[in-house]
Amino acid sequence: MRKAFAALAALLLLVVVAEFYFAASGAAGPDGAAYRPHHVLGYVIFLLPLVMAAAAALGRLPGRLIGLAASVAGLTAVQVVIAKLARALGDTAGPLVFGLHAVNGLVMVAVVGTVLRQAWRLSTPTAPAGPTT
Template sequence: MRATYRILSAALLGSVAVQIFLAGRGIGTGSFAPHRGFAYGVLVLALVTTVAGLVARAPRRAVSCTAGAFALMFLQPVLVHLGKSAGADAGGGLFFGLHALNAVVMVSLLVVALRQPSPRGRPTEEKTARAREGAAS
């Protein structure tokens, strides 16, 4: 199950990268519909990934980072709404900039989640103690 969590985490990181690409494409074309539409799928994937991490008993830090990215995804539309409401003259660009920065933070959290070591590969204290006893005999 931990392998599933890692695969989902990598897919989530990739989907956030696609989201950033779609945002850049929207700036160039003036159409953000693909960016908005794909966001719902990314949100669902983030929820599934977080739940999979909990079920798999993945490292706490990894699951916390995945859950943090999931939580930050809810902030994204709020920042866009605030930017549109404020308008360009009243500092709306600040909120759009925060929208982009928030995406960078999400990417960072997901990279940290993926870099967490798998506990399977580490010897437990019990195994280490048994190995010491065996070596002493």
């Protein structure tokens, strides 16, 4: 289960990086349709950490790791709130608030990186301690 969790964490990091790519490529497009891949991956980024948290709980991984995985789903929900709030504030304050969307995205990258590092460490077997000759 530990190796599967580590593989899911690596997949999540790839999806989050792809999310940044699609946000940037959508920003260059003339209409909102260019953001469609960005929106679709947002759902994946919300659901995948929930699956990871459940798998980690079933695999009896440390509670902190379960919480970190689940927090990515929470950060994704914050992304939606930021976008909706920015849209509601219009052209005056909206862009300033929307900048938090990118900052929160960077926090997500940091959290996912931490999850991946810890998952990788737990999935790698340690050498048995024995007498050295």
